Amino acid sequence: MDKILKLLEDDATLTAEQLAIMCQKEVGDIKKMIKQYEQEGVILGYKTLIDWDKTDREYVSALIEVKITPQRDRGFDRVAERIYNYPEVQSLYLMSGGYDLAVQIEGKTMKEVAYFVAQKLAPIEDVISTATHFVLRKYKDKGVIYGVVEVDERGNCG
Amino acid sequence: MIDYSSVLSKTVMDLKKSGIRKFFDLLNDKSMKDVVGLTVGQPDFVTPWHIREAGIESLQKGKTYYSPNAGFTELQNEISKYLKRRFDLTYAPEQTIVTVGGSEAIDLAIRAVVEPGDEVIIPTPCFVCYEPIVRMQGGIPVTVETTFEEKFKLTPYALKKAITPKTKMLVLAYPNNPTGAILTREELEELAEILRNTNIVVLSDEIYAELTYGTQHTSIASIDGMWERTILASGFAKAYAMTGWRLGYLAAPAPITEQMLKIHQYAIMCAPTTSQLAAIEALRNGDEDIQMMREEYDRRRHYIYEGLRSIGIDSFEPQGAFYIYPDLRRFGLSSEEFCNRLLYDYRCAIVPGTAFGQGGEGFARISYAYSVKHITEALSRIESFVKSLKK
Structure with missing residues (x-):
């Protein structure tokens, strides 16, 4: 199974x-x-890993640390739901440690990402603060190394 | 002008260039870039990271010196524990020698035992090195052909027939390259019955011991009365995907080890230190890696076996190693012609069975140490070729 x-x-x-x-x-x-x-929702979908850096598509992604005030009874869930419903949000995790939510977002330009943070994310009531980290380069994702094309270098020997 | 033919060793000049080498030379040509090959005899996995890291760390710490001749004691200890843990074999650490690959292990074993005129029984098809090494010792290779019909196993009958008063050694290479055949405990018992009261030494090449499917490998050394007459040769290449590290080992009773160690001392001194230190990590923490790789090979084994069958090529279902050895006899071409036409006209490379000695005609070796995607592409090319033959 x-x-x-x-x-x-x-x-x-x-x-x-x-x-x-x-x-x-x-x-x-x-x-x-x-x-x-x-x-049963065990398999949720099938996607393709694409190295967008190798295409001419304009693309940036960022990881945003978000601190929020948890709500009585509903904890972080309601705020999380508000955030993950934005199509720009690629992934969202509730974290232990220094902040509460880790938001990964994608946009065409840095300006677009900045706009999202300033206009959509930060104004949400209960959001106390945000810290945006732009991704400069993706080395590995979902177990796959980016930027390296695998070539079979094995020699015919044995 | 120097006359090389009178300078060079006649024995060496008389050695035939291996069939597999000839075929591989064809493949190395630039015009073969678009060829999809299933020829490689080594894992497509990279050595697991924790093992590579152990090697790197040893270099960072400046461990660039020789090891003791027989290998680092720590490694010998681990080999001893490993053989007990995995195959229930009892060897004291000092009964092992760390070698430069399984290849050196085979070389040492043959050189320590075989003298001019001695006969060495070699079941074929098999890996290409035994016969030339025996010849270089002045020994006489006595090849015994195993067959598709008998699942490429050495039978007691064939063994008995091949034994003469001059027989000094039997080479047992199971799980087998190129056929994927194995010998079960019961089958080994039957062979042991014949060998037990002789002075014949068994060279058991168990380099593929970790790659058996559905059954656990049994070493002939674990059969009653066989330990004392067996030299076990193995290595790290296939089990841990460490081919390029060139590291193997021998395990044998002390009187044999002592003599093999002398040759090793003079010819090699010691196996590479970096590789040995990485191998310690492999033996300590690598059981799960073996399991992962074995499961992956097993899935590909089913895939290629069924894939070949579905395009009308029967094979003996391999039970070990990572090769399948399909039966091509019904196509009416020689192995070499089949493989050459597949290569030149359909851009797919497999190795003609004849490269592995007597009994290889009508067969070919296909390696499944490749991704499923790669195997699928190769199978579709083989299918196109086979279809063209039927017309």
Whole structure:
């Protein structure tokens, strides 16, 4: 069960047929399993890792530390919900330590990101402060190293 | 003018260039850049980071000196513990020698045992080094062909038939490169029955011991009465994806180790220090890495086996190593012609079975130490070729 999840996490392009052969299961069973995972929300989606730096797309991303005042009964959830509903927000985590929420956002330009922080994020009541860190370079994401094209350098020896 | 042919060793000049080398030379040509190969005999994993880090740290700390001849005691201790832990083999640390790859281990074992005129039984198809080393010792290689029909296993019958009063050594290389065959405990028991009351030494090349699928590897040294007549050769290359570190080891009874160590001292002195220090880390904390890699190879094994079958190529289902050895006999081409046409016309490289000695005709070695994506592309090229043959 978990094996299939791990395989798909590493390579979402694997087909049910391929998974079935590799894991010695029936194709029908694999399809059923995947469907169930999708229905239960274990599998939430399939995306592609793209190194935008290699394209001409204008693109910046930033990590924003946000301190907030938790609300009675609802803790951080309501504020979190307000923040994650913005399409610019790529990921949002509740953190232990010196601040409360870590917001990762993407925009076309630094100006756009600054606008988001100043006009949308900071004004939210309960947000006490924000600290924006722009990403200068992405080295690794989701276990994949960026900027390096893997070449099979193994020699034919043994 | 110097006449090289009269200067150079006749024995060495008479050694044939290995078939696999010839094929690999073809592949190294610039015009072969677009070829999708399934030829490489080494893992596609990088050495796990904690092992690489141990090597790096040793360099940072300036550990750039020789080790003791037989290897660092700490490493010998770990090898001894590892052999016990994984294969229930009992070797004292001083009964092991750390070598430059499994290759040196094989070389030392043969050189310590074989004298001119001695016969060495070598089941084929097999890795290419045993026969030439035996020849350089003046020994006589006696090849015993194993067959597809017998799952490429050395049978008791074939062994018995090959033994003569001159037989000095039997080479057992299971899990096998190129066939992926293994020998089970029961099958080893049967061979042991024949060997037990002889003076034949077994050179057990267990470099692929960690890569068996569905069964746990059994070493012939763990069979009753065999420990005393077995030289175990193994290494770190395949289990820990450490091919380039060039590190292997031998384990054998003390009287044999003592003699092998002499050759090692004179020829090599000691294995590379950096590699040895990395290997200590591998043996201490690398069991999980082996498990991860084995599971990945196993999935690819199923994938390539079924993939070949679905395009009409039968294979013996490999049970060890990372090769599959399909049966191409029904296509009516020699192995070499099949592989050459696949290479030149369909841009896919696999190694002709004939490169691995007698019994290789009609077969080819395909390595699955490649990503599924790569294997899929290669399979589609093989399929196009096979379809063109059927027309």
